[in-house]
Amino acid sequence: MQVSFHLRKDKIGKAGLAPIRMVIATNGFKIFKAVKGVKCSESNWDARKERIKAQKKKEEYNNYIEYNKIIDELEANVKKLGRYVLLNNIVPTKEYILEKLASGIEKVELAHFFFPSFEEFIETSKSVKVPRTIKSYITTRNFLQDFETSTGYKLTFESIDNNFFEKIQDYTFLDRKNKNSYLAFIIKVLNTFMRWSYDKEYHDNLKFKKFKVRIDETEIIYLTMDELMALYNHEFESNRLSQVRDVYCFNCFTGLRISDTSSLKPSNISENAITLTIQKTRANNTRIPLNRFSKAILEKYKDTICEPLPIISQQKFNKYIKECCEKAEINTPITITRYVGQKRIDKTVPKHDLITSHTARKTFVTNSLALGMKEMVVRNITGHKKEESFRRYVKIAEDLKRQEMDNTWDKVNNTK
Numbered sequence: 001m002q003v004s005f006h007l008r009k010d011k012i013g014k015a016g017l018a019p020i021r022m023v024i025a026t027n028g029f030k031i032f033k034a035v036k037g038v039k040c041s042e043s044n045w046d047a048r049k050e051r052i053k054a055q056k057k058k059e060e061y062n063n064y065i066e067y068n069k070i071i072d073e074l075e076a077n078v079k080k081l082g083r084y085v086l087l088n089n090i091v092p093t094k095e096y097i098l099e100k101l102a103s104g105i106e107k108v109e110l111a112h113f114f115f116p117s118f119e120e121f122i123e124t125s126k127s128v129k130v131p132r133t134i135k136s137y138i139t140t141r142n143f144l145q146d147f148e149t150s151t152g153y154k155l156t157f158e159s160i161d162n163n164f165f166e167k168i169q170d171y172t173f174l175d176r177k178n179k180n181s182y183l184a185f186i187i188k189v190l191n192t193f194m195r196w197s198y199d200k201e202y203h204d205n206l207k208f209k210k211f212k213v214r215i216d217e218t219e220i221i222y223l224t225m226d227e228l229m230a231l232y233n234h235e236f237e238s239n240r241l242s243q244v245r246d247v248y249c250f251n252c253f254t255g256l257r258i259s260d261t262s263s264l265k266p267s268n269i270s271e272n273a274i275t276l277t278i279q280k281t282r283a284n285n286t287r288i289p290l291n292r293f294s295k296a297i298l299e300k301y302k303d304t305i306c307e308p309l310p311i312i313s314q315q316k317f318n319k320y321i322k323e324c325c326e327k328a329e330i331n332t333p334i335t336i337t338r339y340v341g342q343k344r345i346d347k348t349v350p351k352h353d354l355i356t357s358h359t360a361r362k363t364f365v366t367n368s369l370a371l372g373m374k375e376m377v378v379r380n381i382t383g384h385k386k387e388e389s390f391r392r393y394v395k396i397a398e399d400l401k402r403q404e405m406d407n408t409w410d411k412v413n414n415t416k
Contacts, residue, residue, distance in 0.1 A: 001026040001082030001092070003075050005050040007040060016041050020052075020071065024078055026085075027092050033101060035074065038067045087116045114155045115145065117202055121193050132259065140189035147171050157203035160194060165211050173341040180339045184213040216339050220392060221354045222362040225370070227330045228252055232293065234328040241327070243310040244320040246297050250309060251360035253294040255368075255382045258357035262311050269298060269308055288381060318356045325352035362393070369397035 002025045012018040017039035024031040040052045044062055051071060052064040081100055085092050122137045129137075148155050153167050172183045194208040223231065232249045236242040251261055260276060268276045274288040290298070301307050312320075331350040338345050361382065368378050379390060 001078065001085065003078040005035065005071055005075075006047070007042060007045040008034075009042060012042070013039075018042065018045075020067075022074055022078075024097060026082065026097070029094060031094060031097055031101075035071060038070055040064075040067065086120075087113055114157055115141070117157075117197055118144075118193060121196055136185070136189055137193075140186050140193075143186055144190070150175065157194075157197065157205050160190075160205060161207045162210075169341070173343075177340060180214050180216050180341070181218065184215050187211050187213050214339070216337075217392075218338075219334070219336055220362055220366070220396060221334070221351070221359045222366045222396075223252065223325075223330065223355070223359070225367050227328075227332075227351075228363060228367065231325060231328045231330065234324075236324070236327065241320060241324050243306070244312070244317060245324045246300065247309050247311070247317070248321050248324070248357070248360050250294055250297045251357070252363040252367075253291055253297070254288050255361055255364035255378075256288060257361060258314060258317065261309060262314075264308050266308050286383065314357060321355055321357065322352050325355045326350070328352075330355070365390075365393045366396050366400075369393060370400045 004023045004025075005020055006023065008019045008021050018041070020035040020038045020040060022033045022035055024033070040062070044053045044055060044064065046053050051068050052062065054064050055062040081097070084090070090096070118137075118141050122134065122141065125137060126134055144155060147153065147168060151167055151171055153159070153164065155164075168186075169183065172178045172186070191208055191211065194203075194205075197203055198206070228249070231245060234245070236245065247258075247261060250256070251258065254274065256264075256274075264274070264276065268274050269290075272290055274290065275285055276288075277286065298308055301309055330352045333348050334351050334354055335346055335348045336354070338347075365378055365382060368381075369375065375390070375394060378393075
């Protein structure tokens with residue numbers, strides 16, 4: 001339900017004042033209603049803000065404060081009615097809206113329901129959040145709906161309390177066998193929604209701020225330089241694997257995310273760099289330097305149907321890149337540790353099973369640092385903002401340098 005206000009220029013009176021009209025648009029029709037007692041001169045009407053401007057210095061006071069207050073209250077009440085209609089699944093008619101206008105919209109008692117509000121949260125976020133974030137909101141909503149159905153715990157704004165937190169932990173760990181990291185993800189999105197709805201004055205419950213979830217540090221999975229070169233130079237029998245390998249290696253050489261590579265166009269590419277808007281951070285005109293390896297991959301697909309790079313769905317990509325790495329014999333045993341509540345779970349798998357599109361960016365950061373690229377330059381290329389997460393890459397690079405020192409200078413025979 002949309003509401004707007006405009007000046008009736010066709011109704012200007014002898015005193016040079018015109019009435020203000022409210023327009024309500026909803027469900028395929030419009031309702032026009034005069035704002036009772038409010039008039040304004042054409043020179044004092046701000047058409048963009050749809051409000052009355054203050055009179056000029058030498059002019060008589062035009063009641064702009066009082067009149068704008070009337071307009072503000074009308075707008076707020078119509079929006080309140082629109083929300084009431086939405087939450088109660090009402091199909092509004094002209095008669096229904098006119099009746100509410102006559103009886104007083106302010107008398108509508110508006111209850112704020114948890115899941116309809118979550119739907120509003122998702123919808124209003126679509127214009128300002130990237131698709132990946134919207135997907136995380138939808139995943140959380142689905143999880144909470146499953147939680148309510150499975151446990152019988154009714155979710156309302158008031159029921160998000162310590163009892164809820166205990167029950168959702170049991171449901172996550174005992175019923176679904178999800179890991180701590182998954183619960184941390186759900187609680188993070190839930191907190192974002194609760195803050196949003198609190199700011200909208202849908203509730204006054206701040207107990208969610210006390211929710212603390214254990215966040216376990218996970219391993220950084222990346223390809224060493226030897227593994228990366230083995231994959232880059234491997235001869236695959238199928239174009240399917242060869243193309244996936246090329247895209248993965250391109251991201252290893254540039255630090256780009258798969259979402260940015262997928263949106264890449266020839267116009268983004270110059271001789272020595274890529275210039276684009278990063279999808280996740282929406283950073284405009286980000287410049288990514290090209291090295292001889294990334295240039296060679298782009299050259300391979302120049303003037304082909306795949307230019308600038310062959311792109312497939314991320315689901316297929318993650319499946320095929322594992323196959324690529326297996327054929328390239330990237331099979332070093334890797335032990336990963338995860339926690340379900342307090343229960344520790346260790347699992348050892350060949351490295352190729354852990355390779356996904358996300359590991360390409362980790363490969364770029366780790367190897368760039370190990371090769372001596374300055375931290376500030378790497379962060380400028382990748383856009384890393386969190387110091388804590390970036391320091392983990394620095395630690396790995398320093399360990400690699402230490403190993404190289406041990407394998408070279410420390411083996412030099414110093415006997416005379």
